[in-house]
Amino acid sequence: MLEYERTGIVTNDRQTVADYLAEWLHDKASALKPTTIARYHDYVAKDLIPALGTIRLDALSHHHVTVFISDQLTAGRGPVTLRRCVATLSSALTDAVRQRRLPHNPARYALVPRPPKYEPACWTPGEAARFLRWCHDHNDPLADLFEVLIGTGLRKGEALALHWNDINLDNHVLFVRYTLSNVNNTTPVFTTPKTKTSRTWIGLSDRVVTALRNQSIRQPGRDLVFTRRDGHPLRHEHVLHRFHSLTAAAGLPRIRVHDLRHFAATTMLNSRVPLAVISRAMRHSNLSTTTEVYGHLLRHVAHDAVDVIANALHEADQVAAPAACDHTATT
Known part of the structure; x- marks a missing residue:
């Protein structure tokens, strides 16, 4: 305790980890996206408080965190989710250190097994063209959405959040202003895109412009470009299920909707488009991100x-x- 006084650390021997995490979530609520704070709430309420909540904040140790990780892995918890859960705890404890309430972060050096690196599955241009032909030949309501995703490399949430006010078809450009996310996997909300560099203008090919003009005829008089029949935003899960259904019907390899973004990038790479241009087109935060994701290509x-x-x-x-x-x- 004398060391704490000397270094300016102020502890509260009655505050538990549960008390601190509840306070931390309250303070963070106004600064984070609704989707982020909802994910934090889940980890805190369902995982961290049940396992660590009764421990005094100033008594929390690296050993406590290590035992928590071991117990979670033994119970079959996936490494991806566990890493995010521990990262949430570490973020909260880092704030406690900044506030001089802890001398160090007990979760900072916690070891969580890394999940296997996902290797994006990509269609060939022939397969992508075959998929789009199938969608148009069968007059699928989402055909133009898939044209936009494949032809621009937009993230699914960004495409679902497109507003007509952010598109200039005559100049072949659109502005990525929002992304559509789900809070607690149920409630759709419009938030800012993934990164600061994601919020910018992107160019549109003639083919994508044609798809957007078709969509304006298919669903006229709406603010959102892609909607359900009642005008509400499309649900992520509906787009995913429809995509998989169309993929199977067209006899193509099953991939994720997000892999259509990877298709756009790899097509540019294979056509010898300069890496800096691709990074800009994909709106990555920096060139190293592009290299890390697509370096193997x-x-x-x-x-x-x-x-x-x-x-x-x-x-x-x-x-x-x-x-x-x-x-x-x-x-």
Whole structure:
């Protein structure tokens, strides 16, 4: 305790982890997206408080967190969800450290097994074209939505949140202003896009413009571009189920809706579009994100780089050869 006083740490021996987490959630509610705070509430109420809530905040140790992780893994908890749960606890405890209520964060160095890295499954351009033909041939209500997703690389939530006011078809551009998310997997809400760089203008191809014009005829007089019959936003789960149904009917490999975004990126990569241009088109926060996600597809970049060196040397040799011949002739 003397050490705490010396360093300015102020503890409350009556405050439990449960009390602190409830206070932390209340303070965070106005600063975070509704979807984020709802996820935090779930982890706090269903996982962290039942396991750690009765422990005094200033007595919480790395050992407590380690035992919690071990118990969760033994109970069959998935590593992805567990990592997010522990990250929530760590975020809360980091704030306690900043507020000088704890000397250190007991969850900061907690080890949670990493889940296997997901390798995006991508259709070929032929498969994507076949899927879109199937949708249009069967006049599916979501055909134009899938045209937009495939032709722009928009995230599903961003496409579902598109408003006509944010689209200029004559200039072939749209502005990504919102994303449609679900709070507690039930209540749809419009929030800001995933990152600051996601909120920007993107270009539209002639094909995507045609799809949007078709959609304006299919569902005229609405603020949202893609809606249910009653004008309410499309539900994420409906789009997913319809996508899988159409994929199966078209005889194509099953992929996620989000993999259509990966299709857009890989198609650009395979067409030798510069990485910086792709990063901008995908609205990644920085170039390293693009490299991390799609680095395994960049073999041609390595070949192009060394080919530039070889070509430069070859051209230099071609220039030098006639000069050498002229020198030999004069001697």
